[in-house]
Amino acid sequence: MRLDKYLKVSRIIKRRTIANEACDAGRVTVNGKVAKASVDVKINDIIEIRFGSNTTKVRVLSLNENPRKEEASLMYKSEE
Secondary structure (H helix, E strand, O other): OEHHHHHHHOOOOOOHHHHHHHHHOOOEEEOOEEOOOOOEOOOOOEEEEEEOOEEEEEEEOOOOOOOOHHHHHHHEEEOO
């Protein structure tokens, strides 16, 4: 699944266009490497997103194309 779509369907980022912009600005890394929106996300990848001084780091647990609202938070686990 594309990185921008994953960020949207997992509800980490609300809109796909905002996910695209974050990737284009170099604020998103996958497994420690700066990632473009088109990068394929796989299970167990670690995604790190920087918004200002906040950093969100998550591990991919599942790739569900159309999750319900309740299932979205089960697609990832916060990492520290």
